[in-house]
Amino acid sequence: MNLPILECRNLSKSYGQSDLALNNFSIALPRGKVIGLLGPNGSGKTTLIKLIAGLLTPTSGELLVNGMPIGVETKRIVSYLPERTYFDPGMQVEETIRYFADFYMDFNAEKARAMLEDLGVDTNKKMKALSKGTKEKVQLVLVMSRDAQLYLLDEPIGGVDPATRDYILNTIVSNYNPDSTVLISTHLISDVEKVLDEFMFIHNGALVMYNSADNVREELGKGIDELFREVFRC
């Protein structure tokens, strides 16, 4: 399957009168990769992810997932982790599992329960009784328990401790399948860079760099975190 899992052609998005959140953004992403979406605050990372998830519509340009325009068909194969959790605080964790099972054909409830048990999450508790970090874990587990082709993770490790970060990264790695791509937006580059195949830097809604992580190490003798600090030096 050589069809890119994601293709953006001259994609732009503006919110009303203000500047463009995405400005003529073009990229094609291959399958079977873990790709970092990296950029300073306000660079357009979340806008891009929300466009791919179908929560926003482009102002201009084209956006294709698996060759299809955004719609029901693409949502079926895209698993999206938003920045903030959207579950009803009164829901028990177990109910959120059933909720996902109802919504998504490709959801594996057993896998989700096993992962939540690994993480020591009591599935009888209500969402509002969980700490911020635990809520994030629940959300991530649900998203990663889908058998999707494109995972969009918006700041998946922002609110959790380093040990949980490792578990989450291992979860991403162990869920790897050669047909699916994981797009991770984060500013915690040093934590994720060892699992990235490729990365892109975006700034002011435009693509600054798109390369393979090991290419950069090979050619520049630098890690991604170091390169980021250089490119985006304030």
Place this chain on the structure above:
Amino acid sequence: MAWTFDQTIPIYLQAAYRIRSDIVCGRYCKNEKLPSVREFALTASINPNTIQRAFGLLEEEGLVVTQGTAGRFVTSDNTVITRARESIAKQLVEGFAAKMTELGYSPEEAARLTKSYWGKTSPTNILKKEAQSDESADS
């Protein structure tokens, strides 16, 4: 134990080095079946694609051979393992020699010092000793 990586060096090279060392040191023996890409990726906490690329390198070197669907095995060829062992040793000595020269040691002095430490210590012991001497310096 989790693998640690230097982020400024391609991860696939470091993963290949680690597996190569494990073969040379006999952690994986001649003809032995190696863990799968997925297993290595989980142990190392890195991307399976990276392990795949490391295996590509080791296969080019002849240290690892793929046998169809049966998986990957350590070579049966002793000369290939010996060659890898020499290449690792050469690399280590090069680094050591450069550092000792920087410290102003002559080859003879460096050799004498090396000999006096032989068999006494392992890398982990050195770290522990350093930590202990730091502690005693604090107290």
